[in-house]
Amino acid sequence: MKKLIFFLLVFISNSLYCEEGSDLYSFNNDIDYERFNSLNKELRCPKCQSSSLDGSNSPISKDLKNQVHKLILEGKTDDEIKSYLIARYGDYIVYEPRFNSTTLVLWVGPFIFLFLVLFIAFYLNMRKSKDVEVK
């Protein structure tokens, strides 16, 4: 039983340690700290493709987190920080792509499809009711 408790304690302390990631960075106020955390969730790790900076421990993610930290301390806004990274790593770096000519299909595509489906459904329905009337 003692052993079990020991292992549990080791396990818990270990997971607490892992959770502390962003506490390694110091900020002037709580708002900046929150901004840092949410930016790291919106930014994508360029090396690992399917994880955010926040969820990645790859060296490049650490470097980019350091850079985000530095830019926040310099007083840059969220938009300025995102633009800074997009200028270097491309649209890829943000999970929510910006609206421009290459991402147009992503943003508008679903609405075009929705419109088409509604249009076809409406048309077929109309025709059906016409058929019924004729009969």
Add this chain to the structure above:
Amino acid sequence: MNNIVTKLPLVVFVILVASLFIFLKNDNQELNSVLIDKQFPDFNLSSLDKSKVLSKNDLEDLPFIINVWATWCITCRVEHPFLMQLKNNPDITVYGINYKDDRREALNLLDRTGNPFKFSIFDPEGRLAIDLGVYGAPETFLIGKDGLIKVRHTGALTPEVWEEKFTKYID
């Protein structure tokens, strides 16, 4: 009209499948660089051999390639013999960026295996690398005669890649 509308879903479906087929076949491991046709970024870093502080103006022999390398990078050793070959090519200059590395180990490696670079920029924190959108090593950039970035290649630089991507910017 009747015909067109009832066939529309099929047409849309075919277009969708075709476009997915094309886009998913693209190799999306390799990110396109947004820096193509842009200026090389400014920097202020020391040379690997500590002999001087380097800036953009020191990269003066156009056209040139600049190779991001490190001693911890295994693939860099694969491309090393080819870089040594390029060193003897009179049409191109080879510079290096020593990326997040230990200065002494890096100098040791060059001593042992040969130095293909006119000089290497020492970038231990990856600051210049971030400005270049680098996310690993090796990466190689080609800067054309007009001083603009023409090619960005991630992974080992092989003679095949050289033929396919780089030679058209050098004559």
